[in-house]
Amino acid sequence: MTKLANFWRNHRLGMFYGALWAFAPMLILERIPLGNYYSDPDDFKQLPFDWLACLVMLAASLPTGVLVTWLFRRWLKDIRASRLWLWSPLALLIGTTLYGLLYSQFGWVFLKTSETWGELTLGSLIVHPAMSFFSLFAIVLIPLAGLNTWHLWRRVNDSPCD
Secondary structure (H helix, E strand, O other): HHHHHHHHHHHHHHHHHHHHHHHHHHHHHHOOOOOOOEOOOOEOOOOEEEEEEEEHHHHHHHHHHHHHHHHHHHHHHOOOHHHHHHHHHHHHHHHHHHHHHHHHHHHHHHOOOOOOOHHHHHHHHEEEEEEEEOOOOHHHHHHHOOOHHHHHHHHOOOOOOO
């Protein structure tokens, strides 16, 4: 039981970050519909939840959050806050690349896609980081990565800002 308690104490922040970051691809890839709407009797559109895809995204996000938090706990120790703008995009790049790798592996096994394993893996390794940096979603995702990095930096360095 002490190993489980030790794991929880050391990695709960990373799992929390991962769980929160699971909502980003769910919303971007429209696995969670933002609205079910009814315009007239001839045009009724109701978007269903894709529960299995949401669970795959959560399963890929949790270890990603733990690993990125574990890495950056060591890297952010004793650095100045003025350098965080350099570390935030790196955290987003590492996180989205690892998420793309894990999502493609879990998705290939559980979602039973028609793509081959190599196509899905290579596509996810390229698409997820590209979407987070070179799309309209970058306006939201890069500042969110900055907030996560700043929050982790505050916790690691025991900043008096608490």
